[in-house]
Amino acid sequence: MSEVKRFHSVRLDKDLCKGCTNCLMHCPTEAIRVHDGRAHIIDERCIDCGECIRVCGYHAKIVETDSLSDIKKFKYSIALPAPSLYAQFRNLKDIGYVLSGLKKIGFDDVFEVARAADIVSRAIHEKLRDPNLPKPLISSACPTVVRLIQVRFPDLIPNICDIRQPMEVAADIARKEFCQKTGCAPEDVGVFFITPCPAKMTAIRSPIGQQKSCVDGAISMMEIYRALRPYVAKMQNEEDLHGESSHYGVGWASSNGESKVVCPDDSLSVDGIHNCIRVLEEIENDKFSDLVFFEGNACVGGCVGGPLVYENNYVAKNNIRKLVSAIKAKENINPVESVPVSVMNKYPLYMDAPIEPNPVMKLDDDIQVAMQKMERMNQLIDELPGYDCGSCGSPTCRAFAEDIVRGYFTETACIHKLRKQLKVMAQQMVDLAKTSSYEEKKE
Amino acid sequence: MSMVHQVYPVAADDFTRAGEASADIKRRLKQLGVSSAVLRRVAVASYEVELNLVIHSDGGELTLNVDQDGVHLISKDVGPGIPDIDQAMREGYSTANEEARSMGFGAGMGLPNMKRNADQFAIESQVGKGTTIEMTFKLA
Numbered sequence: 001m002s003e004v005k006r007f008h009s010v011r012l013d014k015d016l017c018k019g020c021t022n023c024l025m026h027c028p029t030e031a032i033r034v035h036d037g038r039a040h041i042i043d044e045r046c047i048d049c050g051e052c053i054r055v056c057g058y059h060a061k062i063v064e065t066d067s068l069s070d071i072k073k074f075k076y077s078i079a080l081p082a083p084s085l086y087a088q089f090r091n092l093k094d095i096g097y098v099l100s101g102l103k104k105i106g107f108d109d110v111f112e113v114a115r116a117a118d119i120v121s122r123a124i125h126e127k128l129r130d131p132n133l134p135k136p137l138i139s140s141a142c143p144t145v146v147r148l149i150q151v152r153f154p155d156l157i158p159n160i161c162d163i164r165q166p167m168e169v170a171a172d173i174a175r176k177e178f179c180q181k182t183g184c185a186p187e188d189v190g191v192f193f194i195t196p197c198p199a200k201m202t203a204i205r206s207p208i209g210q211q212k213s214c215v216d217g218a219i220s221m222m223e224i225y226r227a228l229r230p231y232v233a234k235m236q237n238e239e240d241l242h243g244e245s246s247h248y249g250v251g252w253a254s255s256n257g258e259s260k261v262v263c264p265d266d267s268l269s270v271d272g273i274h275n276c277i278r279v280l281e282e283i284e285n286d287k288f289s290d291l292v293f294f295e296g297n298a299c300v301g302g303c304v305g306g307p308l309v310y311e312n313n314y315v316a317k318n319n320i321r322k323l324v325s326a327i328k329a330k331e332n333i334n335p336v337e338s339v340p341v342s343v344m345n346k347y348p349l350y351m352d353a354p355i356e357p358n359p360v361m362k363l364d365d366d367i368q369v370a371m372q373k374m375e376r377m378n379q380l381i382d383e384l385p386g387y388d389c390g391s392c393g394s395p396t397c398r399a400f401a402e403d404i405v406r407g408y409f410t411e412t413a414c415i416h417k418l419r420k421q422l423k424v425m426a427q428q429m430v431d432l433a434k435t436s437s438y439e440e441k442k443e
Numbered sequence: 444m445s446m447v448h449q450v451y452p453v454a455a456d457d458f459t460r461a462g463e464a465s466a467d468i469k470r471r472l473k474q475l476g477v478s479s480a481v482l483r484r485v486a487v488a489s490y491e492v493e494l495n496l497v498i499h500s501d502g503g504e505l506t507l508n509v510d511q512d513g514v515h516l517i518s519k520d521v522g523p524g525i526p527d528i529d530q531a532m533r534e535g536y537s538t539a540n541e542e543a544r545s546m547g548f549g550a551g552m553g554l555p556n557m558k559r560n561a562d563q564f565a566i567e568s569q570v571g572k573g574t575t576i577e578m579t580f581k582l583a
Contacts, residue, residue: 155479155486281466284483285490286556362476367582370475371447371509402474 009064009201010048012039016060021390023052023061028273029151029360033408034393044360047147048202049273049298050307063198063308066217068227071106074190076182078174079107080167080215083114083245083253084196084303086323087316088225089232095243095250095323101231102194103239105224111174113193114245116166117252118335123163123349124262125336128292134159136268136283136291139258141165143203144298145276146355150208153280154357159294162209162351166252167193167200171214172347193218196306197299209351225310246335247327253320255302259295261336266292271305273298363405373405380404385416446510447471453496453505458546461497464505465489468516475509477582484560485514485580491553492518492576498543500574513562514580524570532558532566 019037031045032052039052039060053061071077079102086092099110120141128137138159140146149156171191179186195201195218204213243250251257259267268291270279276296283294299305304320305313363377364370380401387397392413394400403409412418449471451464468489472482489505496503496518503520525531531538532554539549558564561578568574 152473154473155483157479281469284469284486285462285465286487287490357479359473359476361470361473363474365476367475367477368511374447374471374474 006043007202007205008041008043008046008048009198009205010041010046010050010053011062011064012041013060013062014038016058018058018060020057021395022055022057024390024393024395026051026055027395028148028277030395030399032395033403034390035409042360044358045151047144047151048197048199049144049148050198051273053198053307063201063220065195065198065201065220065223065308066192068106068219068223070217070219071190071192074216075188076108076178076184077106077190077192078109078111078178079103080111080113080170080174080191080193082167082194082196082200082221082303083112083117083250083320084306084309084316085194085221085224086250087253087304087319088221088309088311089229090315090319092232092319092323093235093326094237096237096239096241097232097235098228099241099243100237100239101228102224103241104231105227107192109174109178110241111170111177112243112245112249113166113170114243114249114252116168116170116173117249117258118246119339119343119347120163120166120169120349121248121252121258121261121335122339123344124161124258124293126344127161127163128263136288136294137161138283139293139295140209140351141252141258141295142199142297142303143208144197144199144273145296146208147199147358148273148276148296148298149280150355150358151360152277153284154359156280156284157355157357159283160209160355162355163349164210164351165203167203168210168214169347169349171216175214176347190216192216194221194224195219196221196303196309198307199298207353209353209355211353220308221306222308222310243327246331246333246338247324248333248335250327251320251324253302253304254317255297256295257302257320259293261334263293266290267295268293269295269297271297271302272300363402376405377401380411383417384414387416389416391415446508447475449507451493451505451507453493453500453503455497455500455502457497461494462490465493468505468507471507472509472514477509477514481514481580481582485516488557488560488578488580489516491556492516492578494548495553496520498539498548503573511582512579513582516561516576516578516580518574518576520573520575522571522573524572525566525568525574526570528566528568 017038024032029045031042102110140161201218204215207213248261255271256269259269301313301317304316363373384397394403500520501522506517508515534555535551537549537551562581563579565577
């Protein structure tokens with residue numbers, strides 16, 4: 001491929017990989033193959049969902065993120081906590097403890113991503129008034145779901161909402177406000193997202209729908225949690241910072257949080273990457289003719305279930321639920337009514353680049369050749385055992401047949417086929433041994 | 444000239460497997476690199492026609508042919524046949540039973556949806572014999 005190599009935050013630690021088939025079997029885009037005793041990730045297919053990280057018993061799948069020490073590369077640094085960060089703390093009485101703690105561990109300023117979620121919520125809500133919108137409108141908040149659509153459902157790209165994700169909007173506002181406040185130059189400010197998942201890291205390095213990301217880096221929520229916990233445990237708001245987002249904005253941390261505010265009545269929210277695939281298949285068939293908004297989250301439970309979080313996703317979801325009701329009891333604000341239009345006009349909320357299809361499932365650019373390859377695949381599938389055991393290094397027999405026609409593997413990689421061949425050969429040897437040879441006859 | 448030819452048997456009233464044929468058709472067209480716009484129309488029509496076989500027919504088969512000219516879908520069943528095709532083609536008209544309706548089908552949009560999505564649509568039916576539907580989707 002002439003294209004520049006895509007950035008991926010999900011990586012393989014070659015030394016730790018045993019070459020087992022766990023990741024192979026769970027990858028939703030069939031992006032992993034095992035050969036030469038270890039896993040290989042096919043770059044064009046990987047959507048950075050992190051399923052392989054979860055299932056790898058040897059911890060050989062790692063995530064490349066920035067570290068807390070990287071914030072020193074900038075004169076000033078701003079932390080963008082995803083609302084899922086609040087979910088890591090049980091009985092969190094005041095979001096201010098977290099915001100204050102972030103300053104204590106080295107950031108110069110903090111901007112809640114939930115605040116941007118409030119603005120984005122209103123923007124999506126306004127967008128949904130347009131009667132000519134394709135239905136359903138698909139949320140663009142989860143970068144993995146957007147990548148999944150690029151790879152497996154390119155025909156649904158027109159349905160993806162072209163409003164930027166809250167992380168991007170937050171970074172833009174945070175930097176502008178900070179520079180205005182302090183008078184410093186924008187390039188002196190490093191804006192870091194506290195991320196629950198590898199996909200957001202990838203979205204920063206290789207943005208979709210945007211020329212360039214407003215975020216400078218992403219730090220794993222796990223790393224931040226470790227540094228932050230002692231400060232939050234003190235339960236003192238030493239910096240006197242307060243949560244400024246609505247309970248709806250905070251609610252974006254869990255699945256259905258976005259739908260609940262932008263389109264509570266005619267929406268469907270689905271969590272877990274394999275569930276998302278199932279529902280997207282049905283959307284593709286026009287099965288939900290009355291559906292207005294679809295929110296898909298790659299992780300079970302939503303962002304609180306990300307591969308880089310500390311807390312169990314069910315506990316985290318509960319923590320968010322409690323926090324949301326506490327904020328609601330104090331101040332019940334709905335951003336789709338309260339976010340001023342002036343704020344919406346002040347910052348760029350829309351994507352500035354098209355979302356391109358990434359049809360990696362295509363067998364060949366020439367349809368004639370693709371048809372020949374498919375014909376050959378059919379023959380191969382008939383000859384394969386259908387065990388889907390993964391011993392050959394492909395996730396299923398069908399994928400193996402595909403890999404053969406693509407030239408990645410040869411048929412002998414199938415251990416079952418090889419065994420059958422050996423059996424025939426062994427029988428042939430026995431038969432051969434029974435017949436007298438030319439030399440024997442001579443004797 | 445190469446072409447793809449695939450036959451899917453579809454059993455009457457088998458809701459557990461309903462949708463498998465159209466899912467496989469979609470997967471194949473994506474592998475062939477059929478454009479998104481065409482794919483979407485085939486997806487909708489093939490799902491509708493497969494569900495029609497499950498809900499209304501006594502069983503039959505769905506055939507996918509792809510050649511240079513386009514994607515061809517042929518649905519052939521063994522009965523019961525449609526007495527009045529004009530009526531069946533009307534939007535909102537449905538003979539789906541209670542069970543199918545309780546599962547969200549029977550809106551009477553199946554045949555009209557197929558006709559709308561296909562570039563060519565032909566239906567032929569004989570009561571007691573069966574129904575054949577042929578659809579063509581141009582590739583370009």
